[in-house]
Amino acid sequence: MYRDFGTVFFAVIMGIVMVSIPLIISWLIAPSNKTKDKLDTYECGEEAEGSAWLQFNIRFYIIALIFLIFDVEVVFLFPWAVVFKEMGLIALIEMGIFLLILCAGLAYVWVKSDLEWVRRRIKYGGGRYKPLSASSED
Amino acid sequence: MTNLQSLEFFIPELILTITILAALITDLFVKKSKTNMIGWVLGVGLVVVGLSVHNLSSAPPTTLFLDMIVIDPFSSFMKIVIILSTLLVIVASWVNDELEKYRKGEYFTIMGIMVMGLFLMTSSVDIIMLYISIEVVSIMSFVLAAYLKLDTRSNEAGLKYVIYGAFSSGVMLFGLSIVYGLAGSTNYFAIQDTLSSLDGSANPALIMALLMIFAGFGYKISSVPFHFWTPDVYEGSPSTITAYLSVAPKAAGFAMIIRFFHQVFSDSIGLTSNSIGSTDLPWPEIIGVLAVVTMTMGNLVAIQQKSIKRMLAYSSIAHAGYMMLALPVLSMEAVESIMIYLFIYVFMNLGAFFIVIFVKNKTGGESFEDFEGLGWKMPIVGAFMTLFMLSLTGLPPTAGFVGKLYIFKTLVGAGSEFLWLVIAGGVNSVISLYYYFHVVKVMFLGGKRSDVITYPPSTMFGLMIFTAVPSLILGLYWNPLASWVKDSLVFYNQVM
Numbered sequence: 001m002y003r004d005f006g007t008v009f010f011a012v013i014m015g016i017v018m019v020s021i022p023l024i025i026s027w028l029i030a031p032s033n034k035t036k037d038k039l040d041t042y043e044c045g046e047e048a049e050g051s052a053w054l055q056f057n058i059r060f061y062i063i064a065l066i067f068l069i070f071d072v073e074v075v076f077l078f079p080w081a082v083v084f085k086e087m088g089l090i091a092l093i094e095m096g097i098f099l100l101i102l103c104a105g106l107a108y109v110w111v112k113s114d115l116e117w118v119r120r121r122i123k124y125g126g127g128r129y130k131p132l133s134a135s136s137e138d
Numbered sequence: 139m140t141n142l143q144s145l146e147f148f149i150p151e152l153i154l155t156i157t158i159l160a161a162l163i164t165d166l167f168v169k170k171s172k173t174n175m176i177g178w179v180l181g182v183g184l185v186v187v188g189l190s191v192h193n194l195s196s197a198p199p200t201t202l203f204l205d206m207i208v209i210d211p212f213s214s215f216m217k218i219v220i221i222l223s224t225l226l227v228i229v230a231s232w233v234n235d236e237l238e239k240y241r242k243g244e245y246f247t248i249m250g251i252m253v254m255g256l257f258l259m260t261s262s263v264d265i266i267m268l269y270i271s272i273e274v275v276s277i278m279s280f281v282l283a284a285y286l287k288l289d290t291r292s293n294e295a296g297l298k299y300v301i302y303g304a305f306s307s308g309v310m311l312f313g314l315s316i317v318y319g320l321a322g323s324t325n326y327f328a329i330q331d332t333l334s335s336l337d338g339s340a341n342p343a344l345i346m347a348l349l350m351i352f353a354g355f356g357y358k359i360s361s362v363p364f365h366f367w368t369p370d371v372y373e374g375s376p377s378t379i380t381a382y383l384s385v386a387p388k389a390a391g392f393a394m395i396i397r398f399f400h401q402v403f404s405d406s407i408g409l410t411s412n413s414i415g416s417t418d419l420p421w422p423e424i425i426g427v428l429a430v431v432t433m434t435m436g437n438l439v440a441i442q443q444k445s446i447k448r449m450l451a452y453s454s455i456a457h458a459g460y461m462m463l464a465l466p467v468l469s470m471e472a473v474e475s476i477m478i479y480l481f482i483y484v485f486m487n488l489g490a491f492f493i494v495i496f497v498k499n500k501t502g503g504e505s506f507e508d509f510e511g512l513g514w515k516m517p518i519v520g521a522f523m524t525l526f527m528l529s530l531t532g533l534p535p536t537a538g539f540v541g542k543l544y545i546f547k548t549l550v551g552a553g554s555e556f557l558w559l560v561i562a563g564g565v566n567s568v569i570s571l572y573y574y575f576h577v578v579k580v581m582f583l584g585g586k587r588s589d590v591i592t593y594p595p596s597t598m599f600g601l602m603i604f605t606a607v608p609s610l611i612l613g614l615y616w617n618p619l620a621s622w623v624k625d626s627l628v629f630y631n632q633v634m
Contacts, residue, residue, distance in 0.1 A: 090142070101155075104159050108162055108163075108166060112166075
């Protein structure tokens, strides 16, 4: 038992050592020439501005939730595809029901206009947002 | 039983799933003013679910989905209680003016999903299934508590509920993981086998685990000291949701506690100091003290409330305490008395909340001032409220009396070491008399007498009748209920 955990412990130690050696080497021999641009927060090449603690538009979260649904769908589809041949028709029906439920979710967010970034009012289903007004900005 | 064979016994839940989807899709095709229709969809679906639960209740107890959940008469009873309370709350949601500003499609759909979670809570016999079902119920109730999104109090209720819920379910999960570590299995029956053969060396871990698990259970039934979310959440939520939260999750929570302690930790006689593994702690006394503290706290703080909704929130804490009184005994009679109490509590508590909703529709407030002179302005409503208050106090000849009678009978029958619980329960009933009758006093003695008599609208009147009749009849003639509960008193794997 101690040997088993010893292996894990050794792997941890090796991981720390192997990461720190290059860092130490570069700290020792690399030239240090700090400018403002180099020390700035990296933001995909653009100049960073403002605080990071600002209010995000709530719709980012809704988009993330919708993404999550289909992410999970793929997670379920992979193991299903592996055992599909052995299980046959029942597996097909089961996955069909599962996908149908997810499609109901997609239809729901579609009609509720959660897939549209620009707000709009729709007749049925009500929509979640007020129409775009002059004061709002995103 | 394998997964495919189980489907035959899972029909109620399958119908419920279809109902939820139907409700979700119906919402896409109706205008805002017509969203009550989704309540119809859910209501009709739930009636069908109830019928199929009833059909299955006579099936032999068995486990489904590779020992994940069980189906037995006990869970069928709880499911029918849950369906009844949900149906009543759906009807009340049609006439609740607070919800007028909002689309109710998601409201009803989420309620349906919550019923699904409650069903699984009553029947799960696997730690993982238990946790998932609790989370389904919790997350749906967070959303429902915050449903009035233009009302800051409702938002506050939702946020507080999320924070308390996340914390207590985290603690409970930690406790469950310790139990898993001790037993090496997530299945209740396997856990029971392993724990009963443990020697004393695992005691500290077992005690820690039990305390942590009780944090999660206590949060669900709002027992002291895990009750702090209750008043704020109950006050801020839409009144219909307050009514719902005070009965349905509580019923499922008690079902869950009974199943967990009765099947995992107790021997055939009941909960004794020897039965939980081999710990030497006096478990019956600990739970008994918790019960007494819960009801005393609930009753004493309820006295000081200005708002009737908040008063009813504390009174629901006190009622959780009354039901917990029977937990230390945990024999079959104790389970029976809890079931009878729960069934009666559903009607009397929902009835009281429906009257609060009605008065809020009329006067726009829910404090004691809004109830002044109600007995003269609306004699029918006043009479019903008096009945519910009598029943909640537990005075004969109302149903609440029968509920308390069964609980005290169990305690007296269980032996002299439980007598102090009976005394504590009796003293607390007297305390509760004060604030319940304060409502009656305000209604009939306060305010000005009025010659104009207001009658409740027919839907509201129907709801009051439907909750008041059981609250009265079950106090005079409770044999059908008692025999139904006795028939339902069958657990899977009853022989331990």
